Amino acid sequence: MANAKTVRTFLGLNALFSLSVGAGFLIAPGPLADALFAEPAEWQPIVLRILAVGLILFGSGLAVIARNRFLTASQVKFISVMDFGWILASVLLLIVGGHVFTDLGQATVMAVAGIVAVFAVGQLVGAQRIVPPLSQASVTTSGGKIMAAVSRTVNAPADVVWRVMNDHPGYADVAGNLSRVEVVTGGGLGMQRRCYGPKGENWLETCDLYEDGHAFGFRIHTEAEDYPYPMSDLQGKWSVEDNGNRSKFAILIEAEPKGNLMTQTLFKMAAKRQFKVILIDLADAWAARMEREARA
Known part of the structure; x- marks a missing residue:
């Protein structure tokens, strides 16, 4: 910054x-x-x-x-x-x-x-010159899990925000760890999308929560053979709240790392800062697109 x-x-x-x-x-x-x-x-x-x-x-x-x-x-x-x-x-x-x-x-x-x-x-x-980021992120640990969250208020109505959030192929344009996202089957609850990493590695994600116009969630299939991250369980929730001409969207990630206690502890220490950077960058890029489309 x-x-x-x-x-x-x-x-x-x-x-x-x-x-x-x-x-x-x-x-x-x-x-x-x-x-x-x-x-x-x-x-x-x-x-x-x-x-x-x-x-x-x-x-x-x-x-x-x-x-x-x-x-x-x-x-x-x-x-x-x-x-x-x-x-x-x-x-x-x-x-x-x-x-x-x-x-x-x-x-x-x-x-x-x-x-x-x-x-x-x-x-x-x-x-005195530090300006807090508009996207507010936090990373906490509880038990064996990591909870990472980010939220951002944008100058865009909820319907525009929801439309951008549901552009699954376009998700790769704002997520720095993804090169491509494709919808495999369905829409809404039960929908599956395939995500590709920068080296071609890929995995499925299944929509296990869907509230039209408000929120959706995905369970990531970390058991995929070439899934690149040391996670035994990973879930995410994306949501939007209406506030007139402005809206607030949020992302909540819940992850459980693989390995023994020492491996998990080391991963959590490293992940705290990395998760925060990734989520803020993602929210900033998403917000820019939402506000751009709201002005169009």
Whole structure:
């Protein structure tokens, strides 16, 4: 998202700086302790190693967050609060225990705090420019299942939205993971459609819910031989609510991953962010078509 470019840049620089400093402390704690502290002591390299681990974990987390296309202002502000905490701790450390450092050590603590301050301020400025996506998505887990949902209000009447939602071949134009969709048989409840992935893999989906003008649902046949995703069960519901000249559509996906407990846990961790991105992109593309057809 263009409106998150500034904050993602500062988060990335913050991550790179934290990882670099952490790596230095981890690789050469002894020489650095000799340079930073006035009187050598056995605890100093140990402290630097502990600090290195914390910085590497922090930097790695920032690197992941910086790649998130849908950052929220609250996430960025929390990170900036952590940065200001580092700055405050550095000031207190120099006031209370400045005597344990060499002149180079004191200068290094102040320089690092100053650089962190630049990151913190840049992140806060960037956070003010973040505009929440119009498509609101959430991903939660309960038991062994993942529930992913997205909703979007559009400037289009419900009949137009419903017509677009029921254009099953056209679904491939807005779903980034599909190359083609074809109706195999029927219409409404019991209808079957075949979906094709980008590499030609395909599977059937059966309509198991149909409320004309309001909602429909599909059960995905994940038992297909070349079904590309590690799901033992997958169901989706698409719905629309009328609000005069505007409408609100929603998609709800319920998935149960395959594998043992560890495999499922790892998949859920990875899927949370990925599901959200996929659903927001899908809803944005769908909304654009709905509003375009409403204006025609």
